Amino acid sequence: MWSVVSSGDLPDEERFEWFADMIAREVMPTALTSERSAEFTADVALLDLGGLQVSKVAYSPLRSRRTPALIRRGDPEQYQLGLVTKGAMTLSQHGNDCEAEAGDLLFWDTSRPSDARYVSDGAPGQLVILQLPRDALPLPTNRLDGVLARRLSGRSGIGAVLVDFLRSLVTHGGECAPEELSRLGATATDLAAACLAQHSGTVEKLPAEVRARALLRRIHAFIEYNLGDPELTPVVVAAHHNLSVRTLHQLFKGEGETVQARIRRRRLERCRDDLARPELLTHPVQAIAARRGFSGPAVFSRAFREAYGVSPSEFRARKIKEGRAPRTPGGAVGS
Numbered sequence: 001m002w003s004v005v006s007s008g009d010l011p012d013e014e015r016f017e018w019f020a021d022m023i024a025r026e027v028m029p030t031a032l033t034s035e036r037s038a039e040f041t042a043d044v045a046l047l048d049l050g051g052l053q054v055s056k057v058a059y060s061p062l063r064s065r066r067t068p069a070l071i072r073r074g075d076p077e078q079y080q081l082g083l084v085t086k087g088a089m090t091l092s093q094h095g096n097d098c099e100a101e102a103g104d105l106l107f108w109d110t111s112r113p114s115d116a117r118y119v120s121d122g123a124p125g126q127l128v129i130l131q132l133p134r135d136a137l138p139l140p141t142n143r144l145d146g147v148l149a150r151r152l153s154g155r156s157g158i159g160a161v162l163v164d165f166l167r168s169l170v171t172h173g174g175e176c177a178p179e180e181l182s183r184l185g186a187t188a189t190d191l192a193a194a195c196l197a198q199h200s201g202t203v204e205k206l207p208a209e210v211r212a213r214a215l216l217r218r219i220h221a222f223i224e225y226n227l228g229d230p231e232l233t234p235v236v237v238a239a240h241h242n243l244s245v246r247t248l249h250q251l252f253k254g255e256g257e258t259v260q261a262r263i264r265r266r267r268l269e270r271c272r273d274d275l276a277r278p279e280l281l282t283h284p285v286q287a288i289a290a291r292r293g294f295s296g297p298a299v300f301s302r303a304f305r306e307a308y309g310v311s312p313s314e315f316r317a318r319k320i321k322e323g324r325a326p327r328t329p330g331g332a333v334g335s
Contacts, residue, residue, distance in 0.1 A: 049185030087125025096149035
């Protein structure tokens with residue numbers, strides 16, 4: 001579960017000091033300054049992933065300096081990977097400087113001095129921080145040094161996969177059980193390692209199993225983005241990732257379903273979600289099926305009934321009825 005705290009619960013004059021103390025305890029000791037500390041606001045949410053932590057921070061503009069004295073005072077000995085989700089950020093560390101905006105990733109080392117500025121255009125800036133123990137990344141330290149304070153694009157390749165994963169984690173992580181969060185933590189580490197390996201030129205240093213898991217995440221993302229293409233097949237998926245079809249099927253052996261089965265399941269799940277959406281009631285069932293890549297209404301209807309026990313039209317009618325049914329004070333649908 002997310003642990004959420006907000007400066008809104010405090011008097012104005014205590015908010016900045018509270019935030020500085022929270023960051024020192026949960027992220028790292030750092031010297032924070034703000035040009036408008038009397039008007040400062042911030043919200044912090046923390047999620048434990050079993051051995052690592054994700055922090056979601058919303059803040060007024062500020063500056064954060066990590067000095068040698070503060071490092072001596074307290075060092076979590078972490079690599080931290082930040083995703084800017086609102087506003088912009090500048091970062092200086094290890095002789096490198098960069099500027100990043102929403103959708104970009106940045107990487108820093110808590111054991112080295114750094115200087116960061118967080119800016120916004122009036123609305124609070126937002127940053128998601130993945131806090132990784134230094135020994136969690138199976139990459140040479142000297143090569144990772146070259147990625148410190150570098151803007152890493154989250155708009156293509158493995159960077160985009162990592163960004164999508166972090167956004168989904170922020171949205172749905174609080175719904176997961178502790179053992180599920182631990183598995184998500186392992187996935188986050190693999191994706192972070194793969195992204196940093198790509199940017200540091202050390203992909204060959206990654207363990208084979210990490211490369212395989214990161215590749216699977218890329219394949220899953222490719223399938224999601226292309227579900228609407230009726231020509232999406234294992235052959236197309238394999239070719240896009242420069243794999244043989246046999247190798248692709250071997251990658252999926254531990255997934256509990258074949259490549260084609262995943263494509264079919266995700267298409268059906270997307271159609272099911274669309275059929276339940278009130279704003280799509282005027283869209284014919286066959287149009288929804290075609291939008292998600294089904295080749296024809298008969299194929300879709302048969303597959304939907306096999307998966308859910310009712311026809312698409314029956315499912316939609318049931319959802320409409322549920323939406324119109326009166327609800328009890330406790331929120332349950334009345335009979």
